[in-house]
Amino acid sequence: MNILYDERVDGALPDVDKSALLQALQERLPDLDILHREEELKPYECDGLSAYRTTPMLVALPRNIEQVQGLLRLCHERQVPVVARGAGTGLSGGALPLEKGVLLVMARFNNILHIDPAARTARVQPGVRNLAISQAAAPFGLYYAPDPSSQIACSIGGNVAENAGGVHCLKYGLTVHNLLKVDILTVDGEHLTLGSQALDSSGVLHAIAALSAEYDLRVANVFHAGDGNMHPLILFDANQPGELDRAEALGGKILELCVKVGGSITGEHGVGREKINQMCAQFNSDELTVFHAVKAAFDPSGLLNPGKNIPTLHRCAEFGAMHVHLGQMPFPELERY
Structure with a gap:
């Protein structure tokens, strides 16, 4: 799909x-x-x-x-x-x-506003590159811990949106664990502040190999052993007809396998449009309805980045129509197209 x-x-x-x-x-x-x-x-x-x-x-x-x-x-x-x-x-x-x-x-919002070496904090605009924060903190013997592989180019605003990680997350956690306060604008332009300057008070291979053989595509598995993140790298040739579709289907099966064995479809890259179908495998209709209600509280007309992160129940119904488990289709109450 x-x-x-x-x-x-x-x-x-x-x-x-x-x-x-x-x-x-x-x-x-x-x-x-x-x-x-x-x-x-x-x-x-x-x-x-x-x-x-x-x-x-x-x-x-x-x-x-x-x-x-x-x-x-x-x-x-x-x-x-x-x-x-x-x-x-x-x-x-x-x-x-x-x-x-x-x-x-938001790329032009690229200023580092303040670094406080004593408090070990930095205040930056969303377009600042991840690596630029570490470079600015280096004279104080400090660095910004979450370090995705794209850190030379990725922006801190995007890191916050996707909860980016990296190799240092084993010791220091993901973006969410290194964030104190965020200033945001709602969809209608209202300014809100989340958090504060203070700190808050005081996680197969054989099955993937089988799927790899089934779809006739090689998979190289990379891990963050400490936090349990797995990165199956599906090798395909986009110039060969059908290989991209096969790779997407294999990726979806791997995600569903992760959910089946008690894991999650994402540990650090987040869900935009990619993986949105597998949200239907991880969450039931009641849970998705609550997610939509939370978003609607801030964006009642659904105008802010619509269609990302949370699938509609109708999308899940269509996705579910292709995935029958033990004779039961997910979301049986919804119309199939």
Whole structure:
């Protein structure tokens, strides 16, 4: 089942008049840089999951918080979906844009605002590169511990969104364990602060080999032994017809195997569009309904990065129709297409 946004199973998106939206943005935010020509939009059609691409309707490149607030407020007024993007290195499809939406690129927010070596804290903007934080802290004998393999390019905002890890996570934990406070803007431009400056008070191979043989694709397994993360690297040739589809199907089976043996579909890369079908294997309809309710509390119209992280029950119904276990289909109460 394709992971690209499908309005039939992921929910209908508002129809947006591109020209009218562009004009409104230019009138309200004349200093905001907006890309709208086809050749300007192409570089933003995917993140690190480059097998799947969608050209965004518009790309916005703000330089200050007022521009971000203004864009969010206008898009909220006009019911226009917005997808935020950092450096675009993520492997989950979390920054995959929408044809009917605006891609909000935070790359220009790249300043390190303050480093406190005594408290061992740093205050940075979301577009700061992961490695740049360690480089700035190095004169004090410090470094920022979560170190994904893309640290030379990935941004801290994206790390927070995906809860990125790395080899140091065995000792120091993931991004969530190294974060004190986050300032955010809601979908309608309201400013919120999560956390504070204070600290909070005081985790097969044979089965994967069998799947590898079944799908006739080699799998190289890499591990973070300390925190239990596993990275099955599926080797395929995209130039060979059908191999990408086979690789995607094999990856999905491995994720479902992880859930079956008591694990999770993701330990550090998060869920964007990639892995969204397997959310249906890990969580039941009641749990997914609660997830949607939490998101709806902050984004009642479903305009902020729609279709990411949490599948609709209809998507799960369609996915479940292809996965019958012991004669029982998941979500039997939902209509099959």
